Amino acid sequence: MQPLAELNRDAAPAPRGMIEVSGLNHAYATRQGPVQALENVALTVGQGRFTVIVGPSGCGKSSLLMMLAGLRAASAGQILCAGRPITAPDPDRVGVVFQEANLFPWLTALDNVAFPLTLRRAPKAERQARARAMLELVGLGDAATRYPHELSGGMKQRVSIARGLVQDPPVLLLDEPFAALDEQTRMAMGEELLRIWAATRKTVVFVTHSLTEAVYLADEVLVMSARPGRIIDRMPVPLPRPRSYEMMASAEFGRLRDRIWQQIKAPAR
Ligand SMILES: Nc1ncnc2c1ncn2[C@@H]1O[C@H](COP(=O)(O)OP(=O)(O)OP(=O)(O)O)[C@@H](O)[C@H]1O
Numbered sequence: 001m002q003p004l005a006e007l008n009r010d011a012a013p014a015p016r017g018m019i020e021v022s023g024l025n026h027a028y029a030t031r032q033g034p035v036q037a038l039e040n041v042a043l044t045v046g047q048g049r050f051t052v053i054v055g056p057s058g059c060g061k062s063s064l065l066m067m068l069a070g071l072r073a074a075s076a077g078q079i080l081c082a083g084r085p086i087t088a089p090d091p092d093r094v095g096v097v098f099q100e101a102n103l104f105p106w107l108t109a110l111d112n113v114a115f116p117l118t119l120r121r122a123p124k125a126e127r128q129a130r131a132r133a134m135l136e137l138v139g140l141g142d143a144a145t146r147y148p149h150e151l152s153g154g155m156k157q158r159v160s161i162a163r164g165l166v167q168d169p170p171v172l173l174l175d176e177p178f179a180a181l182d183e184q185t186r187m188a189m190g191e192e193l194l195r196i197w198a199a200t201r202k203t204v205v206f207v208t209h210s211l212t213e214a215v216y217l218a219d220e221v222l223v224m225s226a227r228p229g230r231i232i233d234r235m236p237v238p239l240p241r242p243r244s245y246e247m248m249a250s251a252e253f254g255r256l257r258d259r260i261w262q263q264i265k266a267p268a269r
């Protein structure tokens with residue numbers, strides 16, 4: 001007879017992803033009729049994994065991220081985060097960072113980071129301690145009392161990342177967070193994000209147009225088709241970590257980037 005432990009192991013559910021999306025469809029209502037943005041999107045992101053989403057312009061990447069964040073409802077389908085549906089923004093489970101840092105100009109860096117805790121009416125000492133720790137984490141411990149206009153573009157995005165992490169959510173979503181930055185700052189921010197990710201072990205979903213950024217950052221790249229967006233490839237990135245600038249010149253890196261490019265380049269006319 002099979003021992004009880006064996007039976008239990010067989011009966012245990014398969015390990016679930018931190019994020020599980022199934023049958024996601026979305027059509028926007030426009031004056032010209034419905035615009036099908038997403039078609040039957042399904043994906044799983046394992047706990048602590050760094051997943052990057054790429055795809056042609058207008059394929060629905062931002063729409064998908066907004067839905068994962070609970071900021072937009074899909075026409076159909078299900079999104080589970082940590083085993084429970086996402087139906088509205090839930091900063092305890094999901095932090096979000098957008099292309100624009102969207103900081104309040106009248107608040108210091110510290111108070112911007114603390115703002116979500118203020119909304120929750122957390123005690124002031126706790127808010128400040130937590131926000132200070134997050135600023136330290138993103139390398140801005142010395143800039144706590146500065147206002148947004150006194151910060152560079154890269155520093156503002158660091159504040160935005162710190163704010164996304166301040167409630168310690170298991171998931172961090174980033175929608176082209178470095179797109180507005182110059183190339184040098186963008187590279188540095190990519191490295192910085194990997195350092196933060198390694199320190200916190202968050203589950204990360206990152207949208208970008210940059211194929212180099214995608215391969216450099218990801219454990220796995222999800223490639224979307226042109227609209228209506230579908231997932232057409234799940235490409236693991238077997239490059240070792242920590243990633244380095246030199247890896248970008250390797251044949252393996254080039255092969256991975258080319259695999260994405262071949263799938264998203266516009267068809268020749
Ligand atoms: N509020 C809206 N109303 C109507 N159509 C919309 C709306 N938001 C997005 N769309 C359309 O849905 C499609 C997907 O848009 P979305 O912004 O999600 O794509 P994307 O892949 O993030 O684009 P990009 O790469 O250019 O940032 C596009 O065709 C867009 O025009």
